[in-house]
Structures are given as structure tokens and as C-alpha cells.
Amino acid sequence: MFRRPWLRLVLLLSAPGAWFVLIYLAALLLLFLSSLWSVEPFSGKLIHSWTLENFKRLVDTPVYRTIALRTIGIAAAVTVADALIAVPFALFAVRIAPLRLRKWLFVCVLIPLWSSYLVRVYIWRLILSHDGVLNWTLEKIGIGAANIGYSNWAVWIVFSYIWLPFMILPVWAAVERVPDSFLEASADLGAKGSRTFRSILLPMIFPGVVAGSIFTFALTLGDFITPALVGGSESTFIGNVVYESVGVANDIPFAAAFAVVPLVVMAVYLVIARRLGAFDAL
Amino acid sequence: MRIAKIDAVLGVTLAAMALAVGACGSSSSNSSSNANLPTKIGKTEGELNLIAWEGYVQPEWTKPFEEKTGCKVHAKYAGSSDEMVALMRQSGESYDMVSASGDASLRLIRGGNVQPMNVALVPEWKNFIPALQSPPHNTVNGVHYGISLQWGPNMMLYNTHTFHTAPTSWETIYSPKYKGQITIPNNPIQIADVALYLSKKDPSLGITNPYELTEPQLNAAVKLLKEQHPLIKKYWDLASDEIELFKNGDVVVGAAWPYQYSTLKAAGAPVGETIPSEGATGWADTWMLSAHAKHPNCAYEWVNWVSSPKVQAEQAISYGETPANTKACPEMEKIQKGSCEEYHANAPAAYFNSIKFWRTPVSDCGNGQNNCMDYSVWQQKWTEATG
Numbered sequence: 049m050f051r052r053p054w055l056r057l058v059l060l061l062s063a064p065g066a067w068f069v070l071i072y073l074a075a076l077l078l079l080f081l082s083s084l085w086s087v088e089p090f091s092g093k094l095i096h097s098w099t100l101e102n103f104k105r106l107v108d109t110p111v112y113r114t115i116a117l118r119t120i121g122i123a124a125a126v127t128v129a130d131a132l133i134a135v136p137f138a139l140f141a142v143r144i145a146p147l148r149l150r151k152w153l154f155v156c157v158l159i160p161l162w163s164s165y166l167v168r169v170y171i172w173r174l175i176l177s178h179d180g181v182l183n184w185t186l187e188k189i190g191i192g193a194a195n196i197g198y199s200n201w202a203v204w205i206v207f208s209y210i211w212l213p214f215m216i217l218p219v220w221a222a223v224e225r226v227p228d229s230f231l232e233a234s235a236d237l238g239a240k241g242s243r244t245f246r247s248i249l250l251p252m253i254f255p256g257v258v259a260g261s262i263f264t265f266a267l268t269l270g271d272f273i274t275p276a277l278v279g280g281s282e283s284t285f286i287g288n289v290v291y292e293s294v295g296v297a298n299d300i301p302f303a304a305a306f307a308v309v310p311l312v313v314m315a316v317y318l319v320i321a322r323r324l325g326a327f328d329a330l
Numbered sequence: 331m332r333i334a335k336i337d338a339v340l341g342v343t344l345a346a347m348a349l350a351v352g353a354c355g356s357s358s359s360n361s362s363s364n365a366n367l368p369t370k371i372g373k374t375e376g377e378l379n380l381i382a383w384e385g386y387v388q389p390e391w392t393k394p395f396e397e398k399t400g401c402k403v404h405a406k407y408a409g410s411s412d413e414m415v416a417l418m419r420q421s422g423e424s425y426d427m428v429s430a431s432g433d434a435s436l437r438l439i440r441g442g443n444v445q446p447m448n449v450a451l452v453p454e455w456k457n458f459i460p461a462l463q464s465p466p467h468n469t470v471n472g473v474h475y476g477i478s479l480q481w482g483p484n485m486m487l488y489n490t491h492t493f494h495t496a497p498t499s500w501e502t503i504y505s506p507k508y509k510g511q512i513t514i515p516n517n518p519i520q521i522a523d524v525a526l527y528l529s530k531k532d533p534s535l536g537i538t539n540p541y542e543l544t545e546p547q548l549n550a551a552v553k554l555l556k557e558q559h560p561l562i563k564k565y566w567d568l569a570s571d572e573i574e575l576f577k578n579g580d581v582v583v584g585a586a587w588p589y590q591y592s593t594l595k596a597a598g599a600p601v602g603e604t605i606p607s608e609g610a611t612g613w614a615d616t617w618m619l620s621a622h623a624k625h626p627n628c629a630y631e632w633v634n635w636v637s638s639p640k641v642q643a644e645q646a647i648s649y650g651e652t653p654a655n656t657k658a659c660p661e662m663e664k665i666q667k668g669s670c671e672e673y674h675a676n677a678p679a680a681y682f683n684s685i686k687f688w689r690t691p692v693s694d695c696g697n698g699q700n701n702c703m704d705y706s707v708w709q710q711k712w713t714e715a716t717g
Contacts, residue, residue, distance in 0.1 A: 110716075111717040280563060281716065294416070
């Protein structure tokens with residue numbers, strides 16, 4: 049084993065490699081193959097004959113296009129919202145806050161992740177409901193009830209809240225990597241704060257934002273629980289159709305076909321993210 | 331374009347796997363339903379796994395059962411018949427019984443997911459309403475695939491602060507006046523309710539049976555559903571979802587089961603229920619035995635327990651449904667005076683026959699024609715109308 053270094057390498061990589069091939073790749077492959085099959089309606093048994101019928105149905109029926117666009121649109125909105133919150137927060141925490149406060153802020157970002165996903169979503173459901181805290185507060189200060197419970201607004205807010213730590217952490221890391229000397233040099237050359245921010249800081253932390261956006265975009269794209277719990281009648285996501293096709297209609301091939309859509313979207317997104325430098329720090 | 335070595339390895343691996351899977355034979359399981367019927371209930375196995383509607387496995391009657399038989403009960407709650415069918419198809423080996431409604435039972439029988447039961451082992455069966463002893467939704471060619479349990483209507487639930495008198499027509503849930511305050515179940519079988527309403531509102535469509543719809547009739551129902559879509563606050567998946575919607579004031583009217591009404595009433599919420607003039611669909615539930623049940627003796631003990639007059643009464647009042655056992659009435663009066671009348675437990679057969687019970691739509695229209703839409707079309711149309 050020591051005379052053949054390649055053997056050591058093979059043994060080292062065999063376990064994670066096997067996991068990757070057998071579980072991850074095999075699952076993806078089966079997903080794609082299932083999308084090319086169909087199901088017998090009354091007994092629910094799979095018919096193993098190749099057909100493009102599922103994809104045809106996806107393309108021909110306008111409602112699936114609406115659902116796909118809605119899913120992608122809200123995923124984009126969540127990404128933008130989280131980026132707009134994460135960048136000032138990370139800049140404050142790393143560049144302005146004293147060390148003790150910075151450590152506490154870091155802990156605060158992580159603490160929500162210790163609690164159950166469902167608990168957090170249910171809490172938002174209560175806050176946003178007709179009799180909930182949000183409406184109560186808005187009425188007390190005279191604006192009037194917002195009534196955004198069970199709507200796409202609620203879905204956007206809850207997703208932005210839940211994935212925020214995943215956006216803050218990469219941006220935080222990117223801000224930490226900006227050397228003080230760069231900012232000092234920029235000031236020496238006569239740039240005001242906003243110019244330094246635009247021309248030096250932002251380009252340097254942008255890859256961090258893109259890396260965080262991979263999380264917020266991909267996680268929102270595949271989720272179905274939050275739309276089911278806090279969404280309204282116009283909040284069906286790709287994940288909900290997949291869940292209902294498998295669990296209710298038992299039409300696994302159609303679910304697989306629809307599940308291929310977020311895969312393709314993410315593949316395109318990852319290619320763009322790589323071009324924008326998200327993986328440079330790896 | 332040079333392909334990196336790792337990409338080549340990946341590509342070859344994927345191709346090999348594709349060939350292997352493509353060569354696989356049919357992976358569907360085929361369970362035989364020709365098991366010999368047991369002649370007596372044997373020793374209990376200590377455990378019982380049920381798929382049930384919320385409210386069907388309450389501690390009130392489950393705890394005494396566990397103490398009496400030693401069968402520890404585990405319940406998996408499902409929100410719709412479709413969910414129950416999917417659970418039985420995908421993981422039927424993990425469950426012993428399922429409380430299937432009439433629109434699920436035939437699919438389970440046809441799919442080989444349930445096995446015949448011996449009614450001789452359930453003495454209370456003789457006291458059931460005749461119409462529920464061997465109903466077509468659980469008895470095929472004289473073979474009983476389960477024991478009827480209880481039945482009930484799909485009624486309209488409303489907030490008494492908004493409606494001072496009960497609405498008289500189902501048109502209330504299609505009315506723009508209550509936009510954003512309506513809820514209906516997220517369940518394709520709901521199309522039958524729409525069809526029932528249309529059969530009275532627009533007789534020119536010629537709908538005689540809400541479960542036997544030709545393509546134009548189904549399209550008319552789906553059109554109304556799409557018009558209703560912007561008025562719906564939320565399509566409820568679980569009964570507890572609807573209860574929360576009413577409790578928080580998010581909706582003021584909707585389609586519900588008696589369970590939601592009795593739970594909200596018990597919590598002091600201002601609600602009322604009614605069956606409007608067009609009539610109602612309903613459901614009749616059967617406890618069916620899984621084809622791969624691991625605890626059949628506990629299962630038979632459970633069916634005997636929930637068929638007894640006392641437990642039938644307890645469940646009927648707790649849920650708000652009507653018992654199959656005719657001897658349950660006196661027991662219901664003992665628990666709650668007037669309940670027998672309220673839940674139509676002593677109603678004549680005419681009332682039973684007026685409810686359009688859930689059935690799985692098939693292409694056979696029942697009048698010699700074969701152009702009715704089957705359930706898979708209903709499911710597709712439902713997703714399209716409510717997505």
C-alpha cells in the first residue's frame with residue numbers, strides 16, 4: 049500500500065466517493081428516469097415504458113408555468129431581501145462593532161437555527177394571522193390591519209427570516225477577508241466613504257453575497273412546508289405540486305418531471321455563480 | 331473541447347447506472363388478497379398501527395382499549411383519502427388498518443392493499459344499519475374488505491358574527507362578497523361538491539350524479555372552481571388548519587366536517603353549521619385490514635371495540651358523526667341528551683339516501699356509457715384549478 053500512493057488515495061476516497069455515487073447520483077438518476085415513466089390510475093402501479101407525456105403536460109398546462117415562475121420569483125425576492133439585510137449587518141458587525149458585541153451578534157445570528165424549523169414557521173403564522181400581533185400593532189398605531197397572513201407576502205417574509213443566517217455567514221466571512229490596508233489606501237487616495245464602499249468593499253464582498261444567495265435561492269426553490277403553512281390560495285410552489293403528486297395523487301413520474309425543473313434552474317444558477325466568483329475562496 | 335478526466339469517469343458511471351436501472355424489471359409489489367379468512371381471533375400481538383382521520387383515535391376510547399387488550403395503538407393521521415391511499419400503497423407493510431372513506435376503499439381493494447375480513451368475528455356487525463353492512467364501497471362480490479364504522483355529511487361552517495342566520499345555499503362560498511374569507515378542503519373529491527351545486531343551479535348541464543361527470547360537466551365544475559380561486563383564503567389540508575383559520579378570524583365561511591364544528595364549539599368559537607338547500611356530499615368510513623398487517627388479532631379486537639354501541643356513541647358525539655350501529659342511540663342519549671336526533675342516528679333511510687357519499691369516480695358512467703372522467707383526471711384538474 050505504501051509503494052503505490054494511488055492505492056492510498058483510492059482507499060481514502062472510496063467511502064465518500066461511494067456515498068456520492070450510490071446515494072446522491074443514483075437518486076438523481078432514478079428521479080430523471082422516473083419522470084420518463086407513467087402510472088396506472090386506478091391501482092397506482094408504475095408502468096415502465098418510456099414516455100415524454102409528463103414533460104408534455106408540464107409545458108402544455110399554463111398553471112404549471114405560473115407555479116414555476118412564482119417559485120423562482122419568490123426565491124429571487126427572498127435572495128434580494130436577505131442580501132439587503134445581511135450586507136449592512138455584516139459590515140456593522142465586522143467593521144464597527146467592538147469585539148465583545150461582535151461575538152454576541154454572531155451567536156444571535158446562529159441561535160434561531162437551534163430551534164425547530166416548524167416552530168419558527170408556526171410562530172410567524174400566529175404573528176401574521178388576522179388576530180395576530182402584527183395586525184394588533186398596526187391598528188394601535190393607526191395604520192390599520194395589514195392582513196397578510198396566508199399570502200405570498202407572508203411566504204416572502206417567513207422565507208427571508210428563516211434563510212437569513214445562511215446569507216449572513218458567507219457575507220460576514222467575506223467582509224472579514226477585506227484587509228484594512230485596502231480601505232486605508234482608498235482613503236489616502238481621496239475617496240469618500242461611499243466611493244470606498246462602492247468601488248472597494250462591494251466588489252470584494254460580492255462573491256460572499258453570491259455564495260449566500262446560492263443557499264437562499266436553492267432552499268426556497270425546493271421548499272414546500274412554508275408555502276403550505278403560511279401561504280394562501282395563490283401560493284402553490286413546485287415543491288407543493290411534487291408533494292401532492294407523490295403523497296396524494298401517487299403520480300410519482302409526474303412529480304419527478306416537475307422536480308427536474310428546480311434542478312435545471314439551480315444548475316444554470318450555479319454556472320452563473322461560478323462565473324461571478326462565488327467559489328474563488330474554496 | 332477537452333473533457334476533464336473526472337468528468338469522463340462521472341459520465342461513464344452515470345451511463346452504466348442508467349443501463350442497469352433500465353434493465354430492471356417491474357418493481358411494483360403484488361399482494362395477494364386471497365388469504366384464508368381466520369375463524370377466530372387469536373392471541374393479541376401487543377401493538378396496532380393505524381392510519382386514521384384526526385379524531386378517530388381519541389384517548390377517550392383508545393386508552394380503555396389498550397388496557398383491555400394490551401395492544402398499544404399508534405396512529406398516523408391523514409388529511410384526505412388520497413393521502414391514505416398513497417400511504418397504503420407506499421408503506422402498507424407498516425400499517426395494520428386504515429379508516430378509509432368510500433372514495434378510497436375501492437382503490438385500495440383494486441390495488442391489492444387490503445385483505446378480506448371475516449364479519450363473523452365481529453358480532454356487532456349484525457346490528458349495523460342494513461345499508462352499511464355490505465355497502466358497494468367495501469364489499470365486492472360478497473367479499474367484505476372491511477367493517478363499516480361511521481358516516482357523516484360535508485357541511486357548511488360559518489361564523490355566527492358574520493351570518494346571523496344560516497346561509498341557505500352553497501352559493502355563499504362562491505360569492506365575491508366574502509372574498510378572501512372562504513376556505514374549502516384541498517382535496518380533488520371536492521369537485522363533487524361543486525358538481526352537486528351546479529346540478530341544481532344549472533340543470534341544463536344534466537348532472538345526475540356528482541361522481542359521474544362527462545368531460546363538459548367536469549369542465550363546467552372546474553370553471554366554477556377557477557372563478558372561486560381568488561375568493562379562497564386558503565385550501566385547508568388538515569382539519570386542524572381549518573379550525574385555526576376560523577379561530578383566528580381569517581375565514582368566515584367554508585366547507586367542513588362535523589369534527590371542526592364540534593371542536594370549535596367546544597372551544598367557545600362563534601360558529602354554526604348547516605346543510606344548504608342543494609344538499610351535501612358525505613363520507614362513510616370503513617376500517618380496512620392491510621394486506622400485510624403484522625398485528626391482525628389486535629386489528630380484529632380494535633374493530634370489535636369501535637363497533638360496540640358505547641364506543642360508537644362516544645366517537646359519534648366526539649366527532650359529530652353518525653354511528654353505523656343501530657344500538658348506539660341509547661348510549662348517545664346517556665352521554666348527551668338530544669345527540670341521537672342531532673346526528674341523525676335514528677333518522678330514516680331517506681336521510682341516509684339523500685347524502686351523496688364519496689365514491690372514486692371511474693370512466694363507467696353507470697348508464698351504459700363509458701365517457702365519464704376517472705379520478706386521475708379529477709386530480710389533474712384540481713391541481714390546475716387551485717395551483
